[in-house]
Amino acid sequence: LGSFAADWSPTWGSSFYSSWSEPLYVAFIIGLTCVGGGITYWIMESYADKKYELGSASETDKFAFADLFKFDKSFWYIVILCVTFYSAVFPFRTFAIKFYMEAHNATREFAGQLNSALIFASMIATPLFGLLADKIGKRATMMMIGSILILPVYLMLVYLDLSLYIPITMMGIAFSLIPAIMWPSVAYLVKQNHLGTAYSIMTLIQQLGVFAFNYLLGWSNDISGASAQNPMGYAMGMWILSILGIIGLVVAYLLRREELGPRGHGLEKATGNA
Template sequence: MTETLKRTLRDSSAMRWAMLILLSGLTFSTYWFQDFFSGLKGLMESEMGFSSEEFGRILALTTIANMFGMIIIGGIMLDKWGIRVAGIVFGGLAVLGGSISALAASGFFGTEHGTMLNMIIVGRVLFGSGLEVVCVVATRTIVKWFKGYDLALAMAINMGFGRLGSAMGTALSLDIGGGHVSPAVTFAASLIGLALIMFLIYTVFDIKLDKQEKAISDNSGEVCDPEEDFKFSDLIALIKNKSFLYIALLCVTFYAAIFPFMQYAPDLLINKFGFTQSLPQAGEVILWGSKAIGASSIYLVFFLFAILFAVVPNNFENKQTRFLFKTGALIAFCFYLFVMKDILAIWLGNGAKTASLIPLGTIIFTPIFGNYVDKKGKAASLMILGSLLLIFAHISLSILDNVYIAYLGLLSLGVAFSLVPAAMWPSVAKIVAENRLGTAYATMFTLQNWGLFLFFWGIGALLDFVNQGIPEGQPKDYTIPILVLVGCGVISIFLSFLLKKADRKQNYGLELPS
């Protein structure tokens, strides 16, 4: 029996990590496509004539299917169909949506303003319909291959690939487009297509693993207990739970203050603080004749350092080994920063490159905060800290005009962004029974998409409204649109205190170590 177990694919370390790479392609590419428009906002206005409201509308309607339960429906379909079919169907939906948006941006459906706008939106709606379910498929598949092994490390690396996709999509789309929108959209859509091919390759190994595990199950006579089907009564019970309701609303306010801001951040830095839209020639890195590949290499180094410093050492049992590994990674990274200091100084004056550091920073901070919550607890208190950081970040980027304080605000936002997955998501597992976690997370994601819809679109519409009298070509005033996000931070503090109060009554132990 033991010998048979050793022959399954998942018991091979090399095979597990190879599968992770194949799966992370979907995470990387969908996060890229979700966020890459942020680096193109100014170009979409000048080349395609889109207003800020129309830019916000494109982003907002990406969430429309998920607002009305697509995540819950997708989760049920995933349970019914299995990983392979669900991944192909919803991955294919994302590819179809990306392809339609790319064709629309190229003028395939017509070059009229309304036609291009509406067809890009159609593509984004289809993409959004597949996006969240694809991420759930990737997560569930990683559990299948890594359960009993380095599951936390694999999860962190997969999420790291997603954040890397967000960062590179924001920073590199202008370089890839060569001053035009259409090539950047085509490239982003092609990434999802390539990722789907990677997933199809994965399914070959997944089929083989299922056959191996079925043979083992048949030999041992083990019978798996069937999972209970989704019931709406479970949803009602969740909403009646005060602690869960406060966490779900915190999810809405946190993400509404972060994700919409990230889409407008490059344009804000350009208009308010005078950052450059196009990277000056002195800041370009040419690799194999391409500045896009050269810039990508810098992000890959940052990603590698983040994984080596914040994620990998957590798997070492010996404290001295952990310390030496982190120290070595830090020294090597500092040397790299010293070598690249002149180029990076120019990057920190570019809107898209600077804004892209927010998702990249979460790769470092999230495991650090996650480790703290595991050992010390204080999840609800960390949410209060995150709320305060949100307020400072948005005040520093709206009311204040000092660029150095703005950098500090962006850093604060990155730290707050890291607190959400580190403190919020593990708290849900303390409140909700394990066999209902799928329903709980799907409910939270659905509510989150309502907040994203409102703020993606609302910020763009408000931006147009407050800048009505400003001549074309003059910097836009972002003060009021970003100041509105301070309100999300204030509401988050209020909800965090209510959560602490509810936890004291219901005794879920949110302030206790995991």
């Protein structure tokens, strides 16, 4: 909801866009609210610890860094798919509003609404795709479908003269489908006492990728002179994102092949049959 509201801020908060400083004041207030929420949680947690007697946490195996190399192919395929997918989506969202305005003559309000479509789609469709995966399985196959959907989107945005709703809808479905399947799939691939480590490594690599590609896309837009006067300057960055899509599709295919083989973990089976 926070990301959705931020993308819609040019609509509901248009009066704040008269200068560069006013949006920063809004962000400052939101930041203070976050700090207040953290302090409130700490107070409530401290109170609960004193009032209630909680059982001791169960022991977990100690994790050694060398254990990372014991994770099998399917886990690392998921990690690579994760970093390529999020590196193709979030860095694009960083400059998407500017891109829609300069390359497609969208208003600031409409560009923000387009950017929010991914978040809105994930709010509605992600739980539904999760339920579908539990019912039919086919998790690796569904991740392949999501990778296929996102693959042509960026080049469509640059080279094709069509309604923006078409590529945005495709991206929204992929943005809902892949995460709904990808994150829960880790629990099929890793022992329970290593789940925390698996998710933390996966998130770390994902964030490193997002950081690197934010910088890379900014550099490519700058060096190509992307602007309202030169909308094709965005093409280089879109090709970079499309290459990530190709890598993601190949990895999703390899994951599916691995899971259909004798060393599969049940990703292609319905819950209860894994």
